[in-house]
Amino acid sequence: MDDIRPLFNANISQAYMKRMRKMSLKLQNFDLLLVVERNEKNNGYLLVGGYDRYYYLKNHTDQKVAPCIIEDSSTPNEILYKIMRRLFLPGDNKKHNKELVLEILEESGVSLTLVADQTPFSESELRKDYKYSPTIPKVFINMNTTQKTLNEIEQLNISPEAKAFLFERAGLLRGDPDRLTGQVLNTIKSYIKKDLRVKYLTPIQQIETFKQAFNPKKTILDKLKETVNRFFFRRAS
Numbered sequence: 001m002d003d004i005r006p007l008f009n010a011n012i013s014q015a016y017m018k019r020m021r022k023m024s025l026k027l028q029n030f031d032l033l034l035v036v037e038r039n040e041k042n043n044g045y046l047l048v049g050g051y052d053r054y055y056y057l058k059n060h061t062d063q064k065v066a067p068c069i070i071e072d073s074s075t076p077n078e079i080l081y082k083i084m085r086r087l088f089l090p091g092d093n094k095k096h097n098k099e100l101v102l103e104i105l106e107e108s109g110v111s112l113t114l115v116a117d118q119t120p121f122s123e124s125e126l127r128k129d130y131k132y133s134p135t136i137p138k139v140f141i142n143m144n145t146t147q148k149t150l151n152e153i154e155q156l157n158i159s160p161e162a163k164a165f166l167f168e169r170a171g172l173l174r175g176d177p178d179r180l181t182g183q184v185l186n187t188i189k190s191y192i193k194k195d196l197r198v199k200y201l202t203p204i205q206q207i208e209t210f211k212q213a214f215n216p217k218k219t220i221l222d223k224l225k226e227t228v229n230r231f232f233f234r235r236a237s
Contacts, residue, residue: 001057001064003044004036007083010051019120020056026118029067032057035086036068037079045070048079049086095130102130140167144174149185156192161203162210169214178214187213 020027034057035049047054048071057063074082105115112131116123121130129148132141136150145167153166166188169180188210192198198206212219 001066004034004047004054004066004068005039005044006047006051006054007079010055012052012055016052017056017060020053021060023120024061032067034066034068035071037071037073040073046079048082051083051087099130102126136167137164140164140171142171144179145171149180149182152185152189153180156189157199158192158206159203162206165207166210180214184213187216 020031023031032053033050034047034054036045037048038044039046045068049069054066057066102115112123112126115121116126128151129146132147133151133154136154140150149170150167153163153170156163156166166180166185169178170185172179191209191213198209201209
């Protein structure tokens, strides 16, 4: 490790470090693999790939050696181009790919508890973001919905009819102006938490209230107009 020299001080996310520390006893060579070139100036090596793994090994382990791929030496600019290419996210880290592997594990009878023990996932993350709550009606689950959104709707203290309205909106095509987005859901959740009267509304009243969150610009403009009208009414009287 002491023979490897990074070319800049990389900023590595704490979330990555936390995942690596959790998996420390299960990490294999591939998980720690660095890419280096020979440093012609001092007989050491230049780090050209795997900065996140390098900083983990350097700052969170006592390892003196690391598994490395040694690439042919290149010019200073070529080295930087190479590093830049490798700073982009992997192409296979999509959530869908994780879901497919989880599905295979489940079909093999593996519990979510064991998956959480053997991977960087937490069990709560798996249940919230990768599994639909069994109480969510299957009719509302489609290729446009996400586990996180439907699970959050299911936890709201509102009527079943209002939940069904939000479930249905969450399943609309992306780009549809009536689709329930994360921003709209956060607005609704914040308002429910702030105004406890919402749970006492009738289902129709709850739905009408939540509809206002889908067009915040119009809602704000209407509120401004209402305020101006009130001022003019006072002047006239």
